Amino acid sequence: MAITQIIVSAIGLVLIAWIVWYFWMWRGASVSAQVQDGMQSVDVTVKGGYQPASIMVKAGQPVRLNFTRREASTCGEEVVIPDFGKRAHLPENNTVAIVITPEKPGEYGFTCGMNMYRGRLIVT
Amino acid sequence: MNEAGVATVTDPVCGMEVTPGSAAGHSEHAGTDYYFCSSTCKQKFDAAPESFINKNAGAAAHPTAAAVPEQAAGCSSCMSPLGADVTDAEQEAQAREYATLMRKFWLAAIIGVPVLAVMFLDLIPSARQAMTPWHGVIGMGMAILTFPVLAWSGGQFFSAAWNNFRNHNTNMDTLIALGTGAAWLYSTVVAVAPGLFPAGTAGMYFDVAVIVIALIVLGQALEMRAKSRSGAAIRNLLELQAKTARVIRGGQEIDVPLEEVVIGDTVLVRPGEKIPVDGVILSGESAIDESVVTGESVPVDKQAGDAVIGASVNKTGAFTFRATHVGKETALARIVEMVRRAQSSKPPIGRLVDKISSYFVPSVMIVAIITFLAWFNFGPSPMLNFAMVTMVAVLVIACPCALGLATPISLMVGVGKAAEHGVLIRNGEALETASRLTTIVLDKTGTLTKGRPELTDVLGLNGFPEDELLRLAAAADRRSEHPLAQAIVYGAQARGIPMAEPDSFNAVPGHGVEATIGKQHVLVGNNKLMQRAAIPLEAFQAAAMRFAEQGKTPMLVAVDHKPAGIIAVADTLKDDSIAAVRTLQRMGIEVIMITGDNERTARAVAQQAGIKRVLAEVLPEDKARHIVDLQRENQSARPGSSREVWLVGMVGDGINDAPALAQADIGFAIGTGTDVAIEVADVTLVGGSLHGVVYAIAISRATLRNIKQNLFGAFIYNVLGIPIAAGVFYPLLGMLLSPIIAGAAMAASSITVVTNANRLRFFEPAPVEKG
Numbered sequence: 001m002a003i004t005q006i007i008v009s010a011i012g013l014v015l016i017a018w019i020v021w022y023f024w025m026w027r028g029a030s031v032s033a034q035v036q037d038g039m040q041s042v043d044v045t046v047k048g049g050y051q052p053a054s055i056m057v058k059a060g061q062p063v064r065l066n067f068t069r070r071e072a073s074t075c076g077e078e079v080v081i082p083d084f085g086k087r088a089h090l091p092e093n094n095t096v097a098i099v100i101t102p103e104k105p106g107e108y109g110f111t112c113g114m115n116m117y118r119g120r121l122i123v124t
Numbered sequence: 125m126n127e128a129g130v131a132t133v134t135d136p137v138c139g140m141e142v143t144p145g146s147a148a149g150h151s152e153h154a155g156t157d158y159y160f161c162s163s164t165c166k167q168k169f170d171a172a173p174e175s176f177i178n179k180n181a182g183a184a185a186h187p188t189a190a191a192v193p194e195q196a197a198g199c200s201s202c203m204s205p206l207g208a209d210v211t212d213a214e215q216e217a218q219a220r221e222y223a224t225l226m227r228k229f230w231l232a233a234i235i236g237v238p239v240l241a242v243m244f245l246d247l248i249p250s251a252r253q254a255m256t257p258w259h260g261v262i263g264m265g266m267a268i269l270t271f272p273v274l275a276w277s278g279g280q281f282f283s284a285a286w287n288n289f290r291n292h293n294t295n296m297d298t299l300i301a302l303g304t305g306a307a308w309l310y311s312t313v314v315a316v317a318p319g320l321f322p323a324g325t326a327g328m329y330f331d332v333a334v335i336v337i338a339l340i341v342l343g344q345a346l347e348m349r350a351k352s353r354s355g356a357a358i359r360n361l362l363e364l365q366a367k368t369a370r371v372i373r374g375g376q377e378i379d380v381p382l383e384e385v386v387i388g389d390t391v392l393v394r395p396g397e398k399i400p401v402d403g404v405i406l407s408g409e410s411a412i413d414e415s416v417v418t419g420e421s422v423p424v425d426k427q428a429g430d431a432v433i434g435a436s437v438n439k440t441g442a443f444t445f446r447a448t449h450v451g452k453e454t455a456l457a458r459i460v461e462m463v464r465r466a467q468s469s470k471p472p473i474g475r476l477v478d479k480i481s482s483y484f485v486p487s488v489m490i491v492a493i494i495t496f497l498a499w500f501n502f503g504p505s506p507m508l509n510f511a512m513v514t515m516v517a518v519l520v521i522a523c524p525c526a527l528g529l530a531t532p533i534s535l536m537v538g539v540g541k542a543a544e545h546g547v548l549i550r551n552g553e554a555l556e557t558a559s560r561l562t563t564i565v566l567d568k569t570g571t572l573t574k575g576r577p578e579l580t581d582v583l584g585l586n587g588f589p590e591d592e593l594l595r596l597a598a599a600a601d602r603r604s605e606h607p608l609a610q611a612i613v614y615g616a617q618a619r620g621i622p623m624a625e626p627d628s629f630n631a632v633p634g635h636g637v638e639a640t641i642g643k644q645h646v647l648v649g650n651n652k653l654m655q656r657a658a659i660p661l662e663a664f665q666a667a668a669m670r671f672a673e674q675g676k677t678p679m680l681v682a683v684d685h686k687p688a689g690i691i692a693v694a695d696t697l698k699d700d701s702i703a704a705v706r707t708l709q710r711m712g713i714e715v716i717m718i719t720g721d722n723e724r725t726a727r728a729v730a731q732q733a734g735i736k737r738v739l740a741e742v743l744p745e746d747k748a749r750h751i752v753d754l755q756r757e758n759q760s761a762r763p764g765s766s767r768e769v770w771l772v773g774m775v776g777d778g779i780n781d782a783p784a785l786a787q788a789d790i791g792f793a794i795g796t797g798t799d800v801a802i803e804v805a806d807v808t809l810v811g812g813s814l815h816g817v818v819y820a821i822a823i824s825r826a827t828l829r830n831i832k833q834n835l836f837g838a839f840i841y842n843v844l845g846i847p848i849a850a851g852v853f854y855p856l857l858g859m860l861l862s863p864i865i866a867g868a869a870m871a872a873s874s875i876t877v878v879t880n881a882n883r884l885r886f887f888e889p890a891p892v893e894k895g
Contacts, residue, residue, distance in 0.1 A: 005501050012497045016490050023486040026292040048287020073284045073297075116295060116478055 078113030263315020303523020340528030408443025538827030579615025675728030
């Protein structure tokens with residue numbers, strides 16, 4: 001086997017491993033909320049998913065999630081936080097704020113109306 | 125402005141958060157800027173700015189303190205952030221979106237025709253020979269012609285695929301972008317530089333790219349048209365309230381708007397009027413129809429000290445009451461709030477096709493890389509060229525043409541088929557979800573039962589003849605408007621018993637009636653009536669108890685001051701309820717009954733209907749909570765199971781059922797019920813029979829099965845094409861992917877999907893088991 005073949009094969013295998021990791025195993029980094037006047041606040045951009053998709057907040061303090069949908073695709077036009085009974089319509093390029101107060105630590109999900117985009121709220 | 129740099133302010137009219145840059149309106153008042161979510165809000169503000177500034181004091185100055193509004197004060201478009209209301213503007217946007225998708229489809233279709241024609245000519249040897257010298261020119265022409273299809277008709281797939289990629293997602297968009305993009309690029313390179321390709325691999329796939337996009341955009345347009353959502357439910361709920369109240373202030377009766385009634389006001393209600401707010405009766409007595417709030421059809425007799433509920437209807441007498449709950453505190457306002465909450469907390473359900481794609485797309489990418497490596501390491505020379513061609517061919521063939529049609533076409537046939545049988549399904553998602561229901565919760569009154577009392581038993585005491593008993597009771601009740609009395613009158617008519625006119629008649633509210641027929645004195649009513657007339661109750665007791673245990677209401681009859689007999693009435697089961705319950709259970713669905721009635725009556729009805737599990741004495745406001753409990757219970761009872769698999773349906777008819785209908789994964793409204801229930805529900809049963817639930821689940825299961833077959837049919841030809849594209853037949857047959865194979869896979873998957881979806885038209889549910 002020539003040296004180029006070994007190199008190309010190695011790159012190919014790494015690429016396969018990367019695909020498996022990138023699409024199936026990736027969990028994303030968490031972002032902590034900023035605190036001001038007792039209100040925790042995070043800006044979330046909706047574009048093919050939630051950025052950030054994983055948000056750390058403290059229990060017992062109100063959390064304000066500012067969702068801004070920056071895509072024409074209608075997938076993300078609704079955001080749902082089932083555990084808090086919140087469902088909001090997100091007009092394109094408008095910021096819609098949702099305020100919740102998580103009392104108990106734990107993980108709470110938020111998703112789009114079809115459950116394709118997924119985010120997590122990690123309450124500590 | 126918060127620290128992250130996104131400036132939002134609060135619309136002072138409805139309390140919604142808006143960004144000044146994109147606000148629909150702006151006004152200046154007393155040196156402060158105000159922004160609005162809609163022009164309606166701006167108009168309202170401009171008309172009376174002070175009233176809004178004071179109401180939302182400080183909101184504009186401290187935007188971070190504002191939450192999503194709890195009550196959107198008369199600003200309809202502001203309700204949409206709560207998901208409770210879909211405005212006209214939103215419906216217009218949907219219509220525009222549909223029109224755009226159809227234009228995109230027509231562009232792709234019109235360009236697709238000449239492209240397909242050229243590709244077919246290419247398959248005819250003589251035509252192919254004639255075209256050969258022009259191969260490059262024709263190829264370039266088609267590349268230019270088809271580019272707008274990819275860029276405009278299919279542009280959303282590419283942008284969505286890119287956004288998805290950046291978020292580590294793959295879905296149907298990724299698959300389409302990958303397949304059509306690879307096909308177009310590959311074909312364009314073939315047109316420009318055919319020399320790069322090993323012999324027999326220089327085929328063009330422009331037709332694949334265009335037709336895939338045309339059909340998938342058509343599928344999206346069909347789905348968009350089928351999309352409609354509950355909207356007016358909350359508005360209708362609020363319209364149930366009385367508009368004004370007659371309040372006694374300073375000794376004078378004055379009519380005031382509902383909003384001006386305060387706690388402690390003395391309110392006067394006349395017969396036939398709506399009760400404006402919640403309160404406690406001070407004086408007077410009446411029968412009150414509370415069905416609008418409680419769902420119970422029989423008016424309730426009330427007197428001083430009893431509670432009354434706003435929006436219920438006063439039937440017989442006039443009374444005054446003291447207001448105890450007004451505004452957002454009334455029972456009706458709480459129901460509105462519950463509906464809003466329930467609509468917002470329903471977890472979304474994923475789409476099957478995207479779930480498949482999220483596994484399929486990375487798999488295809490991996491297969492493409494393996495293909496490349498195999499050719500690069502073990503293939504014939506020129507290795508790099510063969511490796512490139514086969515890798516791209518795998519991506520081209522992987523995208524099924526009929527993918528976009530597989531779901532919507534079955535849903536449209538399924539929804540149409542259901543409508544033929546009087547089952548109106550709101551949208552495709554509801555149909556998908558209904559097929560996975562594992563639990564059905566049935567409201568008792570009006571759903572399982574007829575919702576009005578009927579005569580069931582006539583029992584003479586001490587040898588009193590039964591026909592005579594019924595004749596006298598019916599004659600005595602003839603002038604009464606009470607539904608229990610009417611049940612006796614109708615019962616007597618049905619049995620062909622002649623009825624005399626009473627010579628004297630006196631209705632005793634909360635007790636019964638007293639009448640004279642000929643020379644006989646007749647009393648028909650409850651224990652209290654007999655006690656009032658000093659008639660001993662012992663003779664009645666044993667039998668009355670037995671009727672009560674069967675869920676019936678015993679009416680005691682005394683003739684000439686002696687116990688004569690008991691007439692029992694009950695809200696009986698609808699004729700087909702038993703059969704429908706049994707069929708549901710046979711389909712593997714747990715059936716549960718929920719009711720505000722007492723345990724004993726509930727058990728009796730449930731037993732007749734063959735239902736084992738009963739939730740009785742449930743307050744109207746607790747129905748939705750019980751649905752949540754059941755949804756959780758299902759999850760915890762089956763650890764590890766995903767939410768999609770265990771779902772709870774609720775069948776009801778009353779306004780009190782609305783929050784539960786909204787909370788349930790699928791709400792079924794009885795078509796003879798209230799408008800609000802129908803608007804909240806996902807499925808409406810026009811006929812009112814519970815067989816509709818059976819049919820809805822059966823058709824949805826058949827449809828979902830059909831969709832799965834369609835997805836299988838859409839994918840299978842292309843999946844079979846993958847090994848050919850990867851070149852597994854090359855060593856034996858010298859065969860690689862050709863445009864013929866790609867075209868055949870495209871046609872076969874589309875024909876399979878359309879034909880299979882049409883099979884649903886012949887769906888007939890399994891015969892219903894007879895009760």
